[in-house]
Amino acid sequence: MSLFYNYSKLSANDEALSDGGEVHALYEGIATSLEKLSPKELETKKKAADLFFLNRGTTFTVYNEDQGIDRVFPFDPIPRIISGTEWEKIEFGLRQRIFALNLFLKDIYHDQRILRDGVIPVDLILGAKHFRREWVGVEVPHDIYVHICGTDLIRDENGDMVVLEDNLRSPSGVSYVLENREAMKSMFPEFFEGYDIRPVQEYSYLLREVLEFIAPPSADDPVAVLLSPGVYNSAYFEHTFLAKQMGIRVVEGRDLVVDDDILYMKTTGGLRKVDVVYRRIDDDFLDPLIFRPDSVLGVPGIVNAYRRGNVALANSIGTGVADDKAVYAYVPKIIRYYLGEEPLLQNVPTIIASDPGGVTAIQDQIENLVVKRVDEAGGYGMLIGPHSTRSEQEEFKARVAAEPRCYIAQRMVDFSTHPSFIDGSLQPRRVDLRPYILFGSEVKVLPGGLTRVALREGSMVVNSSQGGGSKDTWVLR
Amino acid sequence: MGSTMKRGEMLSRVASALFWSSRYSERAEHTARVLRETFRYGQELAGLSAPAAMAIFEEAALLHDLKAYSSPEELLSQLVYDPYLPTSVLSCIAMSRENARSIRESVSSEMWQTINVLYHRLTNSNRTTANAAEIQSTLWELNEVFHQLHGLRDHTMSRGEAYQFIRLGRYIERADLTLRLLDHMFHHPALVLAEDEGLVIHTIHLSSTLRMCTSLEAFSRDYTHLTPESIAEFLVLSPESPRAVLFAFDEIEAALHSLSRSPREVFTTEAEQLVGRIVGELRFSSADELIEVGYHETSERLLGKLNHLTALIALTYFG
Numbered sequence: 001m002s003l004f005y006n007y008s009k010l011s012a013n014d015e016a017l018s019d020g021g022e023v024h025a026l027y028e029g030i031a032t033s034l035e036k037l038s039p040k041e042l043e044t045k046k047k048a049a050d051l052f053f054l055n056r057g058t059t060f061t062v063y064n065e066d067q068g069i070d071r072v073f074p075f076d077p078i079p080r081i082i083s084g085t086e087w088e089k090i091e092f093g094l095r096q097r098i099f100a101l102n103l104f105l106k107d108i109y110h111d112q113r114i115l116r117d118g119v120i121p122v123d124l125i126l127g128a129k130h131f132r133r134e135w136v137g138v139e140v141p142h143d144i145y146v147h148i149c150g151t152d153l154i155r156d157e158n159g160d161m162v163v164l165e166d167n168l169r170s171p172s173g174v175s176y177v178l179e180n181r182e183a184m185k186s187m188f189p190e191f192f193e194g195y196d197i198r199p200v201q202e203y204s205y206l207l208r209e210v211l212e213f214i215a216p217p218s219a220d221d222p223v224a225v226l227l228s229p230g231v232y233n234s235a236y237f238e239h240t241f242l243a244k245q246m247g248i249r250v251v252e253g254r255d256l257v258v259d260d261d262i263l264y265m266k267t268t269g270g271l272r273k274v275d276v277v278y279r280r281i282d283d284d285f286l287d288p289l290i291f292r293p294d295s296v297l298g299v300p301g302i303v304n305a306y307r308r309g310n311v312a313l314a315n316s317i318g319t320g321v322a323d324d325k326a327v328y329a330y331v332p333k334i335i336r337y338y339l340g341e342e343p344l345l346q347n348v349p350t351i352i353a354s355d356p357g358g359v360t361a362i363q364d365q366i367e368n369l370v371v372k373r374v375d376e377a378g379g380y381g382m383l384i385g386p387h388s389t390r391s392e393q394e395e396f397k398a399r400v401a402a403e404p405r406c407y408i409a410q411r412m413v414d415f416s417t418h419p420s421f422i423d424g425s426l427q428p429r430r431v432d433l434r435p436y437i438l439f440g441s442e443v444k445v446l447p448g449g450l451t452r453v454a455l456r457e458g459s460m461v462v463n464s465s466q467g468g469g470s471k472d473t474w475v476l477r
Numbered sequence: 478m479g480s481t482m483k484r485g486e487m488l489s490r491v492a493s494a495l496f497w498s499s500r501y502s503e504r505a506e507h508t509a510r511v512l513r514e515t516f517r518y519g520q521e522l523a524g525l526s527a528p529a530a531m532a533i534f535e536e537a538a539l540l541h542d543l544k545a546y547s548s549p550e551e552l553l554s555q556l557v558y559d560p561y562l563p564t565s566v567l568s569c570i571a572m573s574r575e576n577a578r579s580i581r582e583s584v585s586s587e588m589w590q591t592i593n594v595l596y597h598r599l600t601n602s603n604r605t606t607a608n609a610a611e612i613q614s615t616l617w618e619l620n621e622v623f624h625q626l627h628g629l630r631d632h633t634m635s636r637g638e639a640y641q642f643i644r645l646g647r648y649i650e651r652a653d654l655t656l657r658l659l660d661h662m663f664h665h666p667a668l669v670l671a672e673d674e675g676l677v678i679h680t681i682h683l684s685s686t687l688r689m690c691t692s693l694e695a696f697s698r699d700y701t702h703l704t705p706e707s708i709a710e711f712l713v714l715s716p717e718s719p720r721a722v723l724f725a726f727d728e729i730e731a732a733l734h735s736l737s738r739s740p741r742e743v744f745t746t747e748a749e750q751l752v753g754r755i756v757g758e759l760r761f762s763s764a765d766e767l768i769e770v771g772y773h774e775t776s777e778r779l780l781g782k783l784n785h786l787t788a789l790i791a792l793t794y795f796g
Contacts, residue, residue: 055594057581070597231579240581250582255488267486268638268736268794 003039003426004031004419010428012157013416015080026081026476029194036190039424046077046421049187058179058241060234060464073176074469076420077188080431080451081195087475090153090161090435091445093345096335098149098437101166101322103338105145109136109318119337120330124354127405128327129375130169130320132283134290138307140316141214147314148207148278149437150174150450153345155416162346162413163331164432168323169315170280173450173470174203174436175238178245180472181448196477198447203436204245207278210440211246214312215275222275225251225265229281229297239280248278258301263311276312277302283317325374325408326352348413353404362409363397369409371396384460386412415460418471420453430454432462433473447475487638491580493795495639498576498584499646502592505569506623507654509557511689512537512566513616516553516609518685522667526674529667536665541565550609557612558602566619567599585633588626595622636735644732645790652725653783655690655712660776662686663705683708690720709772710764722779723759729786730756736794748789755782 004023007016016027023031034042050072053059059070082090107114108125109132115122125131150171152164181200184191208224215222228239230252243250255265256274264271279286285295287303305311321327329350332343351361351369362369366385373381383396400407417428435449451473452462462468515537522530534549537556541564546552559565574596581589602615634640662682671678683703687693692711695718700707715721730741730752737745744750767775 054597055590056586057578057589057593231575236578237581244582244586249488249491250580251488252490255490266489266796268489268492269486272486 003034003037003042003421007419007426007428009417011414011417011430013155013159014428015155015416015418015431016078026083030078030081030191033188033191033193042077042421043424045187046075049075049077049183052183052186053179056179057237058175059237061232061236062234073464074453074455075180075183076429076453076455076469076471077184077191078419078421078426079184079191079472079474080418080433081474081476082433082448084476086161087447089344091447093161093343094151094435094437094445095443096339096341096344097151097163097166097331098146098439098443100335100338101149101168101331102143102145102439104334105316105319105322106143107338108321109138109145114334114337117337119333120327121354123405124326124330124352125321128321128324130283130318130324132318132321134303135316135318138317139309141216141309141312144214144439145316145319146322147210147214147316147439149439150434151437153433153435154348154413154431156348156413160346161433162348163328164348165325165328166323166331167434168319169282171434171436172235172238172280173434173452174446175241176470177436177446177448177450177473178203179241180470184472195474197474198477200446200448203446204242206438206440206444206446207242208246208248210438211248211276211278211312211314213440214314216309216312219273219275223273224248224276224278225256225274227251227253227256227277227279227281227299229253229285233280235280242278253281253295253297253299256299256302258299258305261301261305261308261310263299263302263305274311276314278314283320286317325350325372326354326405327374329408348410351409353400353407353409359401359404362400362407366393366397366409368412370412371400371407371409373406374408375406380465384412387460412460418451418453420455420469420471422455427457429457430460430462431471448473487583487642489795491583492638492642493791494576494580495583495642496646496790496795498573498580499643500650501569501573501576502623502626503647503650504654505566505573506619507651507658508564508569509566509616509619509623510691511658512553512556513613513620514685514689516549516613518681518688519549521681521685522671522678525678526667526671526676528674529671529676529678532665532667532670536661536667540661550612553609553612557615558599560600567596570596570599583639585629587633588629591622591626591629595619638736641732641735642794645729648725648728648732649783649787651720652722652729653780655720655722655725656776656779656783658689659686659709659712660773662689663772679703687712692718692720705772706764706768709767713767714759714762714764716760723756726752726756726759733790746789746793748786748793751782751786751789755779755786 009017009021016024018024053072059072062069062071114120115125146168150167153161154164156162177200211224212222225248226239226243228250239250251265257264263274265274281297284292285297287298288295289300290303306313329352332347335341335343351358353359353362369385371383383392415430418431419426420429431451431453433449433451436446438444451471453469453471454460454462455469456467519530519533522533534552538546538552541556543555557566560567562568574592577584577589577592668682680703684693687696690712696711711718712720713722716723716727718724733749733752734741739745744753
């Protein structure tokens with residue numbers, strides 16, 4: 001008897017069920033494979049997968065009383081399946097979005113036409129936390145600002161994939177996309193039977209090509225490095241994983257030095273020039289001479305070396321202004337403004353508190369809204385209206401009134417669920433999808449992405465910091 | 478892209494982490510082996526002389542700065558599993574792993590995974606209920622994992638700079654540990670305590686010493702008499718025994734010259750000069766001389782030079 005026998009819908013849409021509630025055609029193969037496994041066998045295999053991750057060190061570290069504890073990012077073995085046709089739509093939408101956002105960044109760091117034309121309020125951009133005045137007027141290689149992008153999608157009540165947010169600074173999680181696939185192939189090879197799945201393994205080669213593409217033309221044999229905050233960063237595993245796959249070195253700020261606007265790394269053979277930096281630290285910490293002076297993670301002088309074109313950075317500086325949650329609301333307008341096209345992927349309708357009437361609109365229906373701080377990520381600083389208490393709602397009403405520029409609100413989307421293996425049975429859990437987009441000589445979208453799962457029953461928050469897990473994501477041919 | 482590892486281009490921080498990861502791994506292996514043999518030796522002695530046997534455990538506790546324990550089993554368990562004791566086997570493995578973790582892209586995945594699995598295996602052990610047999614079997618298991626690590630290192634790593642820093646760490650640590658162990662065992666209070674009871678335990682004492690260095694069999698092939706002189710000759714002055722101090726210095730010298738790409742006849746760094754002198758001195762020393770000056774003094778002098786050597790290597794490569 002398949003584990004699907006007792007499985008039923010919780011929200012408007014379930015990825016594995018058709019409208020009538022039967023197993024969706026895409027998932028029939030999985031349902032058949034599951035028929036051959038008892039819950040107990042599946043549990044054993046799931047435990048083996050956890051051990052697989054722990055042993056390989058596919059972990060993030062939680063520090064507690066100066067004892068580092070390695071945690072495995074919870075893995076759910078039931079893969080998420082996306083048809084080739086649907087993926088094509090998603091891919092086109094993501095391409096359109098990254099082109100437009102990139103043109104937008106070029107514009108606001110140069111002529112600011114979009115502001116002068118009154119499409120977006122000036123204050124919204126110039127007052128954004130991640131807008132970098134220091135970067136206005138600076139040329140970046142090939143006019144590309146965002147080389148690596150992770151865009152979070154959810155499926156709404158109508159069955160459409162909509163954009164929840166863009167991550168344009170240094171999106172993480174792609175190593176789990178690759179490692180989840182490895183774990184599935186090792187632990188659940190029988191699930192693959194009958195499926196024609198697009199591979200994800202090429203990601204590191206594609207990323208390497210991007211880094212090579214943006215290198216200064218003067219460097220004929222460019223040296224690229226990955227700049228990491230170091231071993232205590234929770235994404236450190238990913239840093240070493242990607243560097244190893246690309247055959248480049250992981251460096252920390254203390255390994256680098258700038259002399260006469262040239263970036264060098266300190267090696268056993270003396271200083272060696274660096275041409276490209278895939279940086280996994282935020283602008284704020286990148287260069288104590290330009291941004292936060294107390295940063296010890298960064299490299300003094302690296303921004304000027306970049307400005308002079310002696311080294312390239314991926315992503316560029318100041319990209320965070322475009323993933324500000326208030327600016328997000330304007331992305332459909334941004335797409336129309338620069339590309340003259342209608343957006344292929346819709347946003348979740350958003351109320352900007354700083355817009356005229358915005359504060360009142362939010363306060364009046366706060367119990368139905370999700371209220372978010374514009375400059376926060378990771379599921380922090382937010383209120384889920386329908387799941388909140390009266391006093392929490394009052395607190396957020398006051399916060400929104402006090403700092404309208406810092407808040408937006410969205411209606412609560414009853415986003416789709418996916419069967420997850422929990423306590424010996426399949427249970428519906430909310431999922432999102434973060435595809436990864438690379439922008440070098442051309443735009444490449446990795447077929448698949450990170451499907452995150454809100455593992456707690458009834459939870460709408462998929463972030464790993466809030467009890468989320470992940471699963472392998474299959475895009476079919 | 479020019480990101481392939483070229484010679485002389487390793488990050489100084491990475492070189493240092495490789496060196497220390499290797500030292501801690503060598504120390505963990507040595508500690509596990511010595512504990513295993515200490516326990517065995519202590520049990521063996523117990524039948525002959527209770528005070529001498531007690532001295533074996535007490536000295537082991539003293540060496541690790543451990544104050545309280547209720548039984549040899551508990552002592553052993555603490556020396557293996559105590560995460561708060563900096564010299565425990567677990568602590569050494571944790572340090573080796575932590576160093577390797579900061580340079581995961583520079584060691585082979587197989588090596589990293591082996592040490593990582595080992596670390597989790599030890600941290601997940603339930604040490605409160607561990608009995609002597611379990612600890613012994615853990616120690617034997619550790620022994621195998623370390624052999625596996627040696628095999629992986631030799632069969633998965635190319636002989637570039639990374640390998641040479643690992644080699645340096647391993648042999649500096651080994652020379653250090655062997656010198657200290659011999660000093661400790663040659664002047665062990667158990668010998669005196671047994672003598673007070675009219676017992677001569679030199680044979681089992683010295684053969685245990687050799688076992689602690691996995692050298693009993695190799696030694697027995699070359700020597701018929703177990704004396705401090707013959708052991709010193711074998712474990713300090715042998716250019717052939719991989720556990721010997723001279724052998725270790727030979728390896729250190731080879732690694733340093735491989736890093737600087739200079740022939741061994743000349744020196745290009747102060748570290749090479751110092752190690753060349755030590756090798757020369759040891760090559761032309763005899764065991765009688767070592768013991769005559771007093772092994773303790775000789776050992777102290779060599780340990781001082783080892784420390785100086787480590788400082789010179791750090792100055793040249795880790796700066």
